[in-house]
Amino acid sequence: MRRGIAASALVVALAASMAACGSSGSSSDGKADGPVSITYWDTSNATNEAPNYQELVKKFEAANPNIKVAFESVPFDQAQNKLQTAMGAKGAPDAFRSEVGWTAAFAKAGFLEPLDGTPAAADAAAFQPSLMQQAKYQGKTYGIPLVTDTLGLLYNKALFAKAGITAAPKTWDELKTDAAALKDKAGVDGFWMRAGDGYYAMPFLFGEGTDTVDAAGKKITVTSPEALKAIDTYKSMFTAPGTVKADVTADSYAHMMDAFNAGKVAAIIQGPWEITNIYKGSAFADKTNLGIAAVPGGSAGKSGAPTGGHNISVYAGSDAAHKAAAEKFAAFMTSAESQAFIAQKNSTLPTRADAYTPEVKGDPGIAGFQAVLPSARPRPELPEYSSLFASLGTNLGKIAQDQAAPKDAMDTVATDYAKLLPGFAK
Incomplete structure (x- = not known):
């Protein structure tokens, strides 16, 4: 299993990272000089799942020509420690796919940008309420549900x-x-x-x-x-x-x-x-x-x-231009259309009801797990x-x-x- 997070050490590391880290493609005052290039860390299976997320990234870039996304696959079993290290020093991604259990810990450490009132959370009401609750810490939203799962x-x-x-x-x-x-x-x-x-x-x-x-x-x-x-x-x-x-x-x-x-x-x-x-x-x-x-x-x-699954979160240490681009990216990746696409390709469970299209529910695996989701228990904050x-x-x-x-x-x-x-x- 993944090692736990020492919150006090992470807070100290964050203070250093906020002073030391910058993001490429923007000036020191956070205003973009031109097209913004953001980094996204994906923790899905690199062989079976990641190629389909990469296809979504291409669709996003086509719809948003002023934003480029550097897609990096990070093995899930290494991701928590890699994120912890990167956000406490240098090289943190602007956006990343985070297991739901990491959200509160990273938020407590000050690593995550609150998403309430941003484009990322514009469709908050469309998501399953319990999944949105899991993405919160002390009343603020720090992740947008991308996929959900249970046993x-x-x-x-x-x-x-x-x-x-x-x-x-x-x-x-x-x-x-x-x-x-x-x-x-x-x-x-x-x-x-x-x-x-x-x-x-x-x-x-x-x-x-x-x-x-x-x-x-x-x-x-x-x-x-x-x-x-x-x-x-x-x-x-x-x-x-x-x-x-x-x-x-x-x-x-x-x-x-x-x-x-x-x-x-x-x-x-x-x-x-x-x-x-x-x-x-x-x-x-x-x-x-x-x-x-x-x-x-x-x-x-x-x-x-x-209840398991993954959220998309935005790094608090990025500058304003990169945060804005990352928030727009998070909204696109968690949209009903994107979730339906991923569900059909990867047989994963969407986090919003409007993504359960007839085509999605036609997958017997998805339909079967959708039926057992009501017995899933959300994690405590x-x-x-x-x-x-x-x-x-x-x-x-x-x-x-x-x-x-x-x-x-x-x-x-x-x-x-x-x-x-x-x-x-x-």
Whole structure:
């Protein structure tokens, strides 16, 4: 998982960067001398997704001949640290694609330009309200939702039918029963759970009516009875009949996806960002064979998954001319037309209702995830929230491999959280 942000250090770095950094193509007073050239960092998949964003950039430049965009692909797993470094020194992009969990932290550090009242936020009312809320910090808007996502239960309909399963499981216990039936009757592994990744474990916590922390009450909750019950259920998904043993190798993600795409495992927990790759798999040459359902619920009778996705944000350290160009660019990239284009090309979920055209909804993957979006839970306005996944993931990996008892591991997580959130009670 990505490392958390040390806000105090970032604020100091920002002060230096604001004094040291300038942007090309403009004079010192922020007035453009001619065409403005802005830099945009894209964190989408460089092979499958970025080319389609580059096509949008060309359309933007054609419609705005006085603005040029330098498009740079930055690997997602490196982007947070690269952005943190660049915005705290030199070389920061004027606009960038930011994971929703980074927005509050970067805004707290003073790195992001407020977008309220700018062209970037002109269509704010058109976006899903919860997604706009995730783009805010202390009442101000610091990002425009570009794409959204959540986790769902993805399953192979043909294998389910072969095992005599007629509907997607609604609880984790039902999923374990189905996994055993799939192994016995279809001859494949029934379920593969991603091990050692805190983000993928959140549905277990939500299913027990809890979270890693109570942000509003300023309380650490990973050691609560509800959380420990959730972690016990999580652990059982690696040992129940028909489930795959925990894989914590460096290539574990690829192993899981390869097995699912080839029809060697019948169900996984995954997000829409993998849809285009899944369609390339031999098991899903017929796209309609991909089943998508809400993640199973826990004993509290609740089903819930984290809301993910990406915003476009504007760097506060750019001069006025570059900010204005970047704001116009953000508006174009998040328009209904642009989102519909990207959805059809990348099978990603738009963030505004008017982008769900008949053509977009014709993609079974998009339609399937759109149906489960109501069960997604927005992240709290807590700058450190994304950083909570690191310790959780590390200790979940130990639990999944039976290297640590759940209670002991969660006590360690709580101790780590107390350091990260000094104002929170354990």
